[in-house]
Amino acid sequence: GAGVSQSPRYKVAKRGQDVALRCDPISGHVSLFWYQQALGQGPEFLTYFQNEAQLDKSGLPSDRFFAERPEGSVSTLKIQRTQQEDSAVYLCASSIPRDRVLATNEKLFFGSGTQLSVL
């Protein structure tokens, strides 16, 4: 596709349910990021993949959050036993990693996000 695609666009879950959020990055993009954006706040980093390798998961708020990218393209963010504080917009972004020699491409492309509401 032309851009980063995320699904579903909206998700309502009862507290305690598990949810799975999907991200389709731009074809050929090696780097993939997940961010969490609470209402009225800026996006906060969750985790980073380079191809299928999860190189940084320091932003995941608890062990209920799990992300994977098994084939280096589509990624899934899973939240187990959802809590009300998990309600937020979850943003996915992708890019070609910066080539330090060629100094190319500093741009992240963001999807429209999945708005998760936990009742």
Place this chain on the structure above:
Amino acid sequence: AQSVTQLGSHVSVSEGALVLLRCNYSSSVPPYLFWYVQYPNQGLQLLLKYTSAATLVKGINGFEAEFKKSETSFHLTKPSAHMSDAAEYFCAVRDPFGNEKLTFGTGTRLTIIP
């Protein structure tokens, strides 16, 4: 650790007036700095970026920002506001020696008064 602070969560300007959105950064190394815009129900869109070249950076839609090391600032300006500029604006910082991970500010909602 790196961070950005955006002064003013809400800014209102009249159509045709100067737009000034403030961003100050904190970084232990010379940072890369970005401004993103978010329209309702849309993804974040890059307006402009500073990556240690020219300190005055021009972006899309007539926006520009100036990197001032002495003031640790990267304020976003536009000489004449248009109704279509109404949106949420985010300043962000990243480590130039790391991956593309961005640290965002809390955002400034810009309202344009007709």
